[in-house]
Amino acid sequence: MIKNTPILSNEFLIKQLPISTVFINRESRVVLASDKWALDFNFQGKDYIGKTIYELFNKTSDKWARILESCFDGKFPEPEIESTTVPNSREKWFEWTSSPWYDEQENIIGAIVQAEDVTDRVLTEIKLEKLQFLQKETTEHGKLGTWEYNKQQDSFSCSQMIRTIIEVDEDFDLNIDNIVEFYKTGYSKNTISMAIYNAREKNIPFKEKLQIVTANGNEKWVNVSGMPLIKNGEYVALLGIVQDITDYVLKEQETKDNEHLLKTLINNLPLQIYIKDIQSKKLLANKSELTFLGLKDENDIIGKDDFDLYDKATAQKFRDEDVEVMISQIPMLNKELSCRNADGSTTTFLTSKIPLKGENGEVNGIVGISMDISEQKQKEQELKDLISVTSSQNKKLINFAHIVSHNLRSHSANFAMLLDFLAHEKDKKERSRIMEMLSESSKNLMETLHNLNDIVAINTESNIIKQKVNLNTNINKVLSKLKPQLDKNKATIISEISNDVNLNVVPSFLLNILENIVSNAIKYRKPQLDPVIKFSLNYVQNYTVLSIEDNGLGLDTKKYGHKLFGMYKTFHGNPDAKGLGLYITKNQIEAMKGKISATSKVGSGSTFNLYFNEKN
Amino acid sequence: MKKINSIFIVDDDPITVYGIKKILTSVAQCNTIFEFKNGQVAIDQIRKLVLENSELPELIFLDINMPIMDGWEFLEDFIKLPIKESININIVTSSIDQYDKDRAEDFKSLTHHCIQFNSKPIKRSEIEEITEIVSV
Structure with a gap:
């Protein structure tokens, strides 16, 4: 036994104490301990008597030194709760209660330290704390409010969040009846009234999404659920949870609206x-x-x-x-x-x-x-076509106006000049010469007007009535009309056109065109060569193309090509040439929606291609 | 009376040619007046004169609208010819088109020859003026 330590006669009793108890002398050494203490701290069968408390617990904490010191001074320190890890066991929590140890003479000879295993209590407390924290956070973040109605006491209590949701302060006296009044009149109020009634009378729990109107008049959406509490088969209380879901509902609504808007927009564009x-x-x-x-x-x-x-x-x-x-x-x-x-x-x-x-x-x-954009494309093309037609018409018109003005002016200029001479001329012979010229001029003017009238007539819509005619019949008509000239010049006609070829034309135009080109071929023959005129037929796209080839003078199409079909343009100095034939030909074929082209070389003849439009 | 050695009239209209000649002979003494039915025969003759180093016309009356070679085509070829002296060319046309007047101005700026634009009918006073310039 340890020196200076009173022998305890009741050591046997102490060992059997049901509470973990250890007696420590002033040197902090264990003098006695209950078996429960040895069991709790896993000292069973070990030599712990006489060892310091620090050695045993492997602790050097000042706290224990202070606690023991204050016991030695006759004080009763506050109980301490500490966790202890006991080998081969889970973490345990102990509440340590320390008090001074007196001998019979009331001298303090050490400290009595009792340890109570409070692990369960501590863990429960921690769990509760956690739960409380979670609940607080959940209700705040989730805007969850709870209320409870106790049937027996007819009492109603609710969490702060309920008041926050319905916007009333703590002084407002809420009860199971007036809480219903915050629901929006109509569906929401009817539903909640019915739900609470069913819960109380028939023990049916409920869960609804409803609208409320707060004390301040704000409308809010809430998820509300209720659970009747049953004890021994009898309804004792009703628990309610109210969640403010306004933000969520509004966002959801907004999203839906946006989606709807977008969908409507996309679908109707x-x-x-x-x-x-x-x-x-x-x-x-x-x-x-x-x-x-x-x-x-x-x-x-x-x-x-x-x-x-x-x-x-x-x-x-x-x-x-x-x-x-x-x-x-x-x-x-x-x-x-x-x-x-x-x-x-x-x-x-x-x-x-x-x-x-x-x-x-x-x-x-x-x-x-x-x-x-197919339609726009087509319109664009149509527009382009129209512009091209218009501009060509315009060009034609300007050209025509120009020609008319030029021709009429040249005649009138001659009249003016000759009349002026006549006024001053005294010589009789000269006067009669001037008079002759005046009458010649007048004849020319009449002819010009006649020609212009012909051209205007070609372009008059009402004259353009197409019908099917046989091509060979018409060629023959022209050839027999021109027979004297053809015979006189020993002309040879070669035709590759079969008898069944029909053309959709204005008959008088066709005759005129053929006559013009054939007589041109004779007119512009080579002086030492018998004229040969060849007819052939081709089909190009929508056109039936009649080609008339001669072996005449030909002309430089590079130089005169653009003028070939112009009015009053002649190229060979032939006194018969009036420069009108091809102009009329071109007008006639264009009036029938066809076209004309020519290929020629000086000295090697000309070919005129007549494009007859069979469709329009 | 003023004296002009050689005059060319290039016009396919015999009445105009008659008129120009009639006025000319009454206002000036003209030694020789040559007539041409179109630009081609006129330019051919001028080329020949240039080649032979012969005397060129002092005055040319030029119509615009003519067969085979018109007045503009004649001018195009004419201003390219190696002629040192300035020849007086009077365009005489029934056109009053601004386009034709502008075209005459264009030719004027391209050559040292004296080019003038006159509308038909040509007046005695105009021809008097023209002969005045030439005979100086």
């Missing part, structure tokens, strides 16, 4: 809009796109790619573009694309493809916008 994923499979297609592809339901297109929808070549073209846009991440804007339809027509699109980027900038598809 006169543009084809689609979204494709990275594999060019369609994720979305608007109404226009569906209509274009001849589909009714969006589900018929979702997940399909262009190879399912277009021919291979077109699909490949589209796919290549998609890939290009997705790789480069550069939008393709307003590109004109043509694709051939099943019926042979061509549709022209103005297409834009825009890469669709994810949150991290990675491309995960494309948005495509296409506009069918």
Whole structure:
């Protein structure tokens, strides 16, 4: 036994104490301990008597020294709770109660330290604390309020959050009846009233999404649920949870509205809009796109790619573009694309493809916008055609006006000059000469007016009535009319035209045109060569082309080509030439929606090609 | 009376030619007046004169609208010829078109020859003025 330590006669009793108790002398050494203490701290069968408390617990904490010191001074320190890790056991919590140890003479000879295992209590406290924290956070973040109605006491209590939600302060006296009044009149109030009634009377729990009107008049959305508490088969209380979901509902509504707006917009735009994923499979297609592809339901297109929808070549073209846009991440804007339809027509699109980027900038598809501009294209072409027709008409008109003014002016200038001479001329012979010239001039003027009138008549719409006539019959008519000249010049006619060729023409125009060209061939023959005139027929596009070839003088088409069909242009100094024939010919064939061209070389004859329009 | 050695009239209208000649002979003494039916025969003759180093016309009356070679085509060829002296060319046309007047101005700026634009009918006073310039 340890020196200076009184022998305890009741050591046996102490060992059997049901509480962990240890007696420590002033040197901090264990003098005695209950078996429970040895058990709790795993000292069973070990030699712990006489060792210092620090050695045993492997602790050097000042706290214990202070606690023991104060016991030695006759004080009673506050109990301490400490966790202890006992080998081979889970963490344990002990409450240490220390007090001075007196001998019979009331001298302090050490300290009595008792340890109580409070592990369960501590763990429960921690758990509760955690739960309380969680509940607080949950109710605050989730805007969750709870209330409870106790049937027996007819009492109503609620959490602060309930008051926050319905916007009343703590002084407001809430009860099971007036809380219903905060629900919006109509569906919400009826539903909650019914639910509470059913819960109280029939023990039915409830969960509803309803609207409330707060004390301040604000409308809010709440999720409200109620649970009747049953004890021994009897309803004793009703628990309620109210969650403010206004923000969520409004956001949801806003999202829905936005989605609806976007959908409405996309579907009603006169543009084809689609979204494709990275594999060019369609994720979305608007109404226009569906209509274009001849589909009714969006589900018929979702997940399909262009190879399912277009021919291979077109699909490949589209796919290549998609890939290009997705790789480069550069939008393709307003590109004109043509694709051939099943019926042979061509549709022209103005297409834009825009890469669709994810949150991290990675491309995960494309948005495509296409506009069918076939109609505009066609209009554009029609407009171009119209402009070309108009400008050619205009040119013709100006040319005609110019010619008319020039011709009339030249006659009137002659009249003016001759009349002036006449006024001053005294010589009789000279006077009669001037008079002769005046009458010649007047004759010329009459002829000019007559010619101009003919030309105007050609271009008068009402005169252009086409009908089917046999070509050979008409050629023969002209040839027999020109027979004297043909015979006189020993002309040879070669025709490759079969008898069944019919043309849709104005008959008088055809005769006039043929006569003009054939008589030109005679007029501009080579002096030492018998004229040969050859007729042949071809079909070019919509035209039936009659070619009339001669072996005459020919002319330099490079130099005169643009003037060949002009008015009053002659090229060979032939006194018979009036420069009107080909101008009239051109007008007549154009009035029949045809055209005329000529190929020629000086010295090697000319070929006139007459294009007869069989369609219009 | 003023004296002019050689005059060319290039016009396909015999009445105009008659008129110009009639006025000319009454205001000046003209040794020789040559007539040409179109630009081609006129330019051929001038080329020949240049080649032979013969005397060129002092005055040319030129119509615009003529067959085979018109007045403009004649001028195009004429101003290219190696002629040192300044020849007086009077365009006499029934055109009053601004386009034709502008075209005459264009030719004026391209050559040292004296080019003047006159509308038909040509007046006695105009021809008097023209002969005045030439005979000085």
